[in-house]
Amino acid sequence: MKNNKYSHRGILLFLCNPELFFVLIASIFGIAFLVVVPPFQTPDENIHFYRAYEVSELRTPQSINGGEPGSYLPLSIRQTEERVHGAYAPPNTPGHIMFNTGEKYSYRFTKSALFDIPLNQNNRIFYITSASPAYMPILYAPQALTVGIARLFGTPIIVMLYMVRVVNLSLWIFLVYLAIKIFPWKKWALVGICLLPVVVSQSISPGLDVGTIGSSLIFLAITLKAISNDKHNLSRKRIVILLATATVMVFGKSVLAVFLPLVFLIKKRQFEVPLPIIIKIVAVILPVALYVIWALISQGYASNTDQLSGSTQINSLIHNPWLFAGSMINTFFFITPSGDILSDSIIGSFGWLDTPLSPPFVIFGYIALSLILLVNYDPPIRVKEITSKTRIVLLVTGLLYVGAVFLAMYVFFTPATGNHVRGVNGRYLIPLMFLLIPVLFSNILRVRKQIYTSFIKVSTILLLVASVLTITFRYYASFVPQ
Amino acid sequence: MKIKRVVANLGQTHWLFAAIALVIGCIFVFIVPPFWGLDEPAHFVRVYQITHVQKLFQSNFNIKSETVKGVPKNLVDLGNYSIGDLVDNNANGIFSRKDIDNVNGYKKFTDAKFSKEEVPPSSFATYSPVAYVGPIVGTLLAEAINANIGHTLLSARFFSLVLYITLGWLSIWVLRESKLKWLFMVILLLPTSLFQGSVISADGMLIGLSLLFTALFIRILKVDQSESSYKLLYAMTVIAIMLPLIKLNYIFLSAFILCIPTNVFINKKTANYIKWGGISIAVVLGLLWQVFVSMTSNLSASQRPDGLPINMASQIANIMHNPLDFIAACIRSVVVYGDSYIHNGITQVGWNYIDIPLMVLVVLCVTIFIAAIYARKELVPIRKTLLLVTVISLIGVISIFGILYAAFTPVGSKYVDGIQGRYFIPFLIPIMMTIACYIPFEIKMNKNTAMYTIGLATLSGLLFSVVYYYLCTY
Numbered sequence: 001m002k003n004n005k006y007s008h009r010g011i012l013l014f015l016c017n018p019e020l021f022f023v024l025i026a027s028i029f030g031i032a033f034l035v036v037v038p039p040f041q042t043p044d045e046n047i048h049f050y051r052a053y054e055v056s057e058l059r060t061p062q063s064i065n066g067g068e069p070g071s072y073l074p075l076s077i078r079q080t081e082e083r084v085h086g087a088y089a090p091p092n093t094p095g096h097i098m099f100n101t102g103e104k105y106s107y108r109f110t111k112s113a114l115f116d117i118p119l120n121q122n123n124r125i126f127y128i129t130s131a132s133p134a135y136m137p138i139l140y141a142p143q144a145l146t147v148g149i150a151r152l153f154g155t156p157i158i159v160m161l162y163m164v165r166v167v168n169l170s171l172w173i174f175l176v177y178l179a180i181k182i183f184p185w186k187k188w189a190l191v192g193i194c195l196l197p198v199v200v201s202q203s204i205s206p207g208l209d210v211g212t213i214g215s216s217l218i219f220l221a222i223t224l225k226a227i228s229n230d231k232h233n234l235s236r237k238r239i240v241i242l243l244a245t246a247t248v249m250v251f252g253k254s255v256l257a258v259f260l261p262l263v264f265l266i267k268k269r270q271f272e273v274p275l276p277i278i279i280k281i282v283a284v285i286l287p288v289a290l291y292v293i294w295a296l297i298s299q300g301y302a303s304n305t306d307q308l309s310g311s312t313q314i315n316s317l318i319h320n321p322w323l324f325a326g327s328m329i330n331t332f333f334f335i336t337p338s339g340d341i342l343s344d345s346i347i348g349s350f351g352w353l354d355t356p357l358s359p360p361f362v363i364f365g366y367i368a369l370s371l372i373l374l375v376n377y378d379p380p381i382r383v384k385e386i387t388s389k390t391r392i393v394l395l396v397t398g399l400l401y402v403g404a405v406f407l408a409m410y411v412f413f414t415p416a417t418g419n420h421v422r423g424v425n426g427r428y429l430i431p432l433m434f435l436l437i438p439v440l441f442s443n444i445l446r447v448r449k450q451i452y453t454s455f456i457k458v459s460t461i462l463l464l465v466a467s468v469l470t471i472t473f474r475y476y477a478s479f480v481p482q
Numbered sequence: 483m484k485i486k487r488v489v490a491n492l493g494q495t496h497w498l499f500a501a502i503a504l505v506i507g508c509i510f511v512f513i514v515p516p517f518w519g520l521d522e523p524a525h526f527v528r529v530y531q532i533t534h535v536q537k538l539f540q541s542n543f544n545i546k547s548e549t550v551k552g553v554p555k556n557l558v559d560l561g562n563y564s565i566g567d568l569v570d571n572n573a574n575g576i577f578s579r580k581d582i583d584n585v586n587g588y589k590k591f592t593d594a595k596f597s598k599e600e601v602p603p604s605s606f607a608t609y610s611p612v613a614y615v616g617p618i619v620g621t622l623l624a625e626a627i628n629a630n631i632g633h634t635l636l637s638a639r640f641f642s643l644v645l646y647i648t649l650g651w652l653s654i655w656v657l658r659e660s661k662l663k664w665l666f667m668v669i670l671l672l673p674t675s676l677f678q679g680s681v682i683s684a685d686g687m688l689i690g691l692s693l694l695f696t697a698l699f700i701r702i703l704k705v706d707q708s709e710s711s712y713k714l715l716y717a718m719t720v721i722a723i724m725l726p727l728i729k730l731n732y733i734f735l736s737a738f739i740l741c742i743p744t745n746v747f748i749n750k751k752t753a754n755y756i757k758w759g760g761i762s763i764a765v766v767l768g769l770l771w772q773v774f775v776s777m778t779s780n781l782s783a784s785q786r787p788d789g790l791p792i793n794m795a796s797q798i799a800n801i802m803h804n805p806l807d808f809i810a811a812c813i814r815s816v817v818v819y820g821d822s823y824i825h826n827g828i829t830q831v832g833w834n835y836i837d838i839p840l841m842v843l844v845v846l847c848v849t850i851f852i853a854a855i856y857a858r859k860e861l862v863p864i865r866k867t868l869l870l871v872t873v874i875s876l877i878g879v880i881s882i883f884g885i886l887y888a889a890f891t892p893v894g895s896k897y898v899d900g901i902q903g904r905y906f907i908p909f910l911i912p913i914m915m916t917i918a919c920y921i922p923f924e925i926k927m928n929k930n931t932a933m934y935t936i937g938l939a940t941l942s943g944l945l946f947s948v949v950y951y952y953l954c955t956y
Contacts, residue, residue, distance in 0.1 A: 333839050333946065340840040359821045359840065363847045370848055375923065447923040 018187040019180040021457065023173055025195055026203070029464040030169040033350075034204045036471045038105040039113075039161050040086030041097060041351045042205040043425070049161060049206055050127045051135070052143035053077065056151065060137070061129045070128040076119050077127070080157040083113040087352070097475070098352045105475040113158040121151070136251045136294050139208050142167050164206040172203035175214030182221040184228035185382055186437055188453050192372040193433045195460035196365065197348030197357065197467040202427045209427060212252025215245040216431045219259065224438060226266040228385050234270045243283055250287035251294065255404035256431065258397060260284045265390060312416040328406050330420040338420050345426030348467050353425065355474040361466045368459040369433070373440045377449040386438050398435040405429070495663045496654040498937060500647055503676060506944045507643040510680035510831075513952055516564055516588050516635055519681025520833050523561030526682050527553055527606040529617045529638060533625065552602040560591035560631060561604060568833055582955055592632025608775045612727040613684035616645030638682050646679030649690030653697040656714075661857035662700060662915070664936045666693055668853050669911060671940040672846060673838055673947035674904050677831040685904055688728045692735050692908030695721040699738050699871075700915075702746055703864045711746055719760040726768030731885050734878030735908055736764045741870050786890065786899075796893045801884075807894070812883045815898045827903025827910075831947050834902070836954045842946045849939040850910075854918035856925045856932060865919040872916040875909040882906070 014020045040046050054061070054071045061069035081088040085097045085105065097103045137144070146167045150160040176194045183190050193199065194217075202209045222242045226234045234242075242263070249256040263283045268276050317324055332339040341349065344356035347365030357365070405428050406421050413423035517523045530553050552558075567583050611618060620641030624634035650670040657663040669675060670693060679686035698718040702711055722736035740757050747753035786792070801808045816823075828846055829838035861868060882905050883898050890900040927935065 332841055333950075340837075343840040343844065359824050359843070362840070363824070363844055366844045367848055367851050444927075445923055445925060451922045 015457070016453075018191045018453075019177050022180055022191045022194055023177055025461065025464070026173050026176070026200060027169075029195075029200050029468065030173065030203055032464075032468045033201055033471070034162070034165050034169060036468060036475065037201075037204065037350065038097065038475055039084045039110065039158060040081055040088075041105075041475070042201075043207070043352055045161075045206055046081060046087045047129065048140075048143070048208070049164065050077065050129045052140050052147050052164060052206060054127075054129050055137045055140040055144035056147040064126065068128040070126055072124040073127045074119060074121050074157075075123045075125050076117055076157050078125060079117045080113045080161075083117060084109045084158070099354045101354060101474060104478055110158060114156055117156060117158070119151070119154050119156055119160075135208055136298075139211055139248065139251055142171055142211070143206050161206070165204045168206055168210045169203050172210045172214055175210075175218060179214075179217040179221040182218070182225050184221075184225045185385075185441055186376070188377070188449075188456050189372050189437045190434065192368070192456040192460055193430070193437075195456075195464065196369070196433075197350075197463050198345060198426045199430055200464060201348065201350050201467065202430075208252045212249055212256070213427070213430050215248040215252065216256050216259065217434055219245040219249055220262075220431070220434050223259075223262050223266065226270045227390060234266065235272050239271075239273065239279060243286060246283055247287040247290060250291050253428070254291055255401065255408050257288055257291070258400045258404050259431070260287065262393070262397060265393060313411045313414065316416060317411070324407065324410055327410060327414070327419060327421050331406070331424065338422070342424055342426065346429060347426070348463065348470075349426065350467065350471050351474065355471060357463075357467060357470055361463060361470075364459070365463055368455075368463070371445075372456060373433075373436050374442075375445040375447055375452055375455075376441065376443055377447060377452040382441075386441055391439050394435050395439045398432045398439065401432055401435075402429065494658070495667055495933075496651050496658060498933070499654050499667045499670060500651050502671060502937075502941055502944065503643075503647045503650060503679070506671075506948060507647065507676055507680040508640075509948050510677055510951070511636065511639045511643055513948070513955070514639075514681055514832075515567075515582050515585070515955065516592055516632065517561055518564060518568060518833060518955070519639075519683055520678070521607065522682050523565065524603075524605045524607045525609075525614070525684065526617070526635065526638065527557070527561075527603040528609060529614050529621055529682060530554075530557065531606065532611045532614060532618055533621045552600055554596040555599040555601045556591055556594050556597040557631060558601050558603055560588070563587070563591060565604075585956075588632075592635070593630055595628070595630050596634075606779065607684065608779050609684040609729070610727045610771050612724050613687050613729075614642075614682075615687060616642035617682045619645075635682070639680060642682055642686055643680045646676075646686045646690045649687075649694050650679075653690075653694045656694070656697040656701050660700070660704070660860055661932070662697075662860065664856060664932055665850065665853040665911060665914065666697060668846070668850050668936060668940050669693060669907065671944060672827075672907070673829050673831050673842075673943055674827060675907060676944060677947070678904060684728055688725075688732065689904070689907050691721055691724060691728070692732065693911065695725065695735060695738070696908075696911050699742070700864075702742055703867060704860070715742070715746065715756065719756060722760050723764045723767060726764050727771055729905075730768045730772060731878060731881040732908060733761075733764055733768055734874050734881055736761060737874050738871050738912075741867050741874070743867070790892045792890065793893055794889050797888045797891065800893055801888065808884075808887060811887060811891075811896055811898050812880070814896055815883070815901060818897065819901065823901065823903035823906070825903065827906055829943070829947065830903070831951050832954070836951055838943070838947050838950050842943050845939055846943045849936055849943075850914060852925060853936055854914040855921055855923070856927060856936075857915075858918045858921065858924040861915050861919045865916070868912065868916045868919055871912045875912045878909055879906055 014024045040049075050071070050073060053073050057071075057073075059071050061071060063069040078088060080086070085095055085103065087098045095103060097105060143164045146163050147160055150163055155163070176190075180187050180190050180194070199213075202213070219242060222234075222238055222245075246260060250260070261284060263280045266276070266280070270276075271279065273279070331342065341353060341356070344362055345353055347357060347362045347369070349356040356362070406424060409423045410421045414421055517526070519525070567587070617638035620638035621634055623641070624637040629637065650666075653666050653670065654663045657666060670689070675686075675689050678689060695718060698714050698721070702714050702718065718739060722739050725736050726733040739760050742753075742757065744750055744753045747756065825837050825843065826834060829843045830836065831838065883901065886900045887895075887898045891898055
């Protein structure tokens, strides 16, 4: 009986505590996503895996005969990709799952890749790894370490890939757990955002989004905590974490540098250490300086086509800045498929963004997100901690960030002849959602805390269940309308 | 002083609605090419038959037959030309774009008077004159001044819009003291609703009339027994009788009248007379019209673009024999086409091919939700009645699937054909009101904030629709 009582308490603790609730649900659905999304079917999963393997061997991309930079890596990777119908070939290849929603996955592919394709480190072919050139190798440390350990045991590639997914998921859960613990206001809102399908689905990808977005979240949590009224909350330890996360996020996505000046909102009295102004300046300059140095070093690794497209776009942008404004509007509103794909992906679009949630769930997701941000349950006094000036600064920063994301994708990802910005994805806008929590923190809509938390729990679980079903139908169910 | 009064009036929701609907509606009237409204050729042929009453009774011809005459030849030629123009285009590989070939190509048809030579129409709608009051007035006026085809079409569209605005204005005016007026305004100004109200179609009248009916119903639930409630009651009964004359399955909307509490009436006997009398007349007239239609046309199957054979009796026998097949067909249709029902019911304009961006759809859905919970406090006291009408509405929704399966879908089909999201618009308000009742919070906004928030969201949705329509067509 006593044991029973304690187990009930344990469950209650998980359900009532925001960070523990997040850990529970993110683990359950993270594992579900990890299992149902077939190997090499998250955006650029193959390229990131090559890069992680490359870093695990302490290599850097090399250009052969002036071609795209890359490395010689085991042939087993390509064989595994072929066996699981991964993203090794152009989208229209028969039997290719990526972008072909009629093509289905079978666990026989996984079984075959597992038993028929052992890791052979001697037989190697050349892989292009330049799609992620400016990413500092250290950012791939968790993935590379996992691959490195797996290599020691001769683990098959397919197992390695799932191991990398598990490690990234664990890292994501840990980073968000920390951020929720630090976040000063409406922790449940943060839980609601971090359990949106778009956020959970990116947590299994072997790319850098986990580390980058996770770091930006911790950076913002520490900064916002320092802005709040809790005095002397910026200890030495937190300052070190602040600097480290600032550096990681800028290396992962340089546009996140627009968040750095937010440290100037922190008042002197919040610092436990002397010379706070120096720390603020260092927090802004250090990540940017390190990034510039790394960019200069890694210049040789960049894809030739990227360089060409970037310079042409910058040139046309200088001559006619309206082109960019027009392209940005086109992206959302006058080239229907790309705008709708972006709108879908802000709530949930899976696989290679070829598996969006159905519109009713997308609409429900937006309504839920609006309520999560607008409805308040905290005592009103907490709202007063955020002054109008702070709100405006946060809002402007958020808008600058969105503009910077679009600009970066326009310059580096959109062909010079493109009439809309390509490659912008809902997950890039996740940091903006975090910023909107304090910006929209008000008492316009107030409910009892219990109602608010119940709504977040029910709506996020509903959306995640719908997402898992959507992915399952997409990859495994053969259902062809007549 | 007059300007001040105009500005003050525009601050009132019903005038705000009228101003927005008139401006955007007129733009639709003029920029939609002739017969580019959804099924507009079939609807206008019906209007033409009604305005030339003898043709309404002579129209039991075989539509494939060349020997039996029907409507002016150049009207049919215009319909064929516009449909040909519509289906053969797909500009620049951009999804949903169907540029018009040559604007001047229409002139030779629209500048001409109705020809004396008559041919059978390619297709025609089978709705009653109630569905086309606006276009009928417009057509009669145009004919009175001997206008050409183009001006007749414009006149029919314009009066369709005027009637839609009048019905919408009345719906909002009836609820002028209630916060619910905003919900009605948003639904009336959805791009799909206003587009249907601005072209020759039965749906504009249906949406306007059903919203007025729902507004009267809410008003009656909220007022005490008084003389004014009787006027509302009589108005509601008349509309209840009219609704199934437009489309039979909206009899379920008319059935709201049965949910009016007895204390609104003088006594129980009067209550029963009005409630059951009204609904009985509605059912009988609705059925009589269907009998008339079956005698004068080959039902709605004539509107099937693929010309597949329809056998209503066999289909009903099939449903009775295998009801699970019908249920499976409904579920399959919702799963496969559910997404398009949502687009079609809220933001789709043109001949079901122009999808306004998803972000606009999202904004409008959020606005509908906000407008509903803004009025939550008023709805809580009547939530039991609202729950009942929501159940009836859901039955009405199912009946749409049933009727289209029986009368528009080939026997034994695995899907229900012909379902359009806009058919559900009349049932949207009761369902949203009930959802709002059971949501544990409400939005506190002052009048101006509501006006700016809801007004701007609906206006921006419409502006996007107009611009999008223009870009996708010209």
